[in-house]
Amino acid sequence: MRSPADIRTEIEARLKKYLSRDNTGIRHEVLSFFVKIKTTTIPELYETISGSFDISYHSVASMVGIIASRIGILHVKRDPEGPNAVYEIKEAYLGMVTSLLRCA
Numbered sequence: 001m002r003s004p005a006d007i008r009t010e011i012e013a014r015l016k017k018y019l020s021r022d023n024t025g026i027r028h029e030v031l032s033f034f035v036k037i038k039t040t041t042i043p044e045l046y047e048t049i050s051g052s053f054d055i056s057y058h059s060v061a062s063m064v065g066i067i068a069s070r071i072g073i074l075h076v077k078r079d080p081e082g083p084n085a086v087y088e089i090k091e092a093y094l095g096m097v098t099s100l101l102r103c104a
Contacts, residue, residue, distance in 0.1 A: 039088040
C-alpha cells in the first residue's frame with residue numbers, strides 16, 4: 001500500500017510531465033483558472049479559455065477529464081440542478097499546483 005507521501009510525489013511527477021508538454025500555454029491557463037476559481041463547469045471554463053485560445057469545447061472537456069482522472073487533482077460532482085458536472089480542485093493539491101505553475 002502506498003503512503004500519502006508516495007501518492008503526492010506521484011501526482012507531482014504527473015503534473016510536471018503534463019506541464020512540460022504544454023507548447024501553447026493552454027494547460028498552464030486551465031490549471032491557473034482552477035487555482036483562481038477553484039470550482040467550475042466545462043461550459044464556464046470553455047467560455048473563459050476560448051477567448052484567449054483557438055480551442056474546441058471537446059478539447060477543453062478532454063483536458064479537464066485528464067486532469068481529473070489521470071492526474072487526480074480534481075474532484076468531480078454532479079450538479080443535481082443542471083446537466084453539467086462541477087469540477088473542483090482538491091484543497092490538498094492547491095499549493096503544489098500553484099508552485100508548479102510558477103516554475104513552469
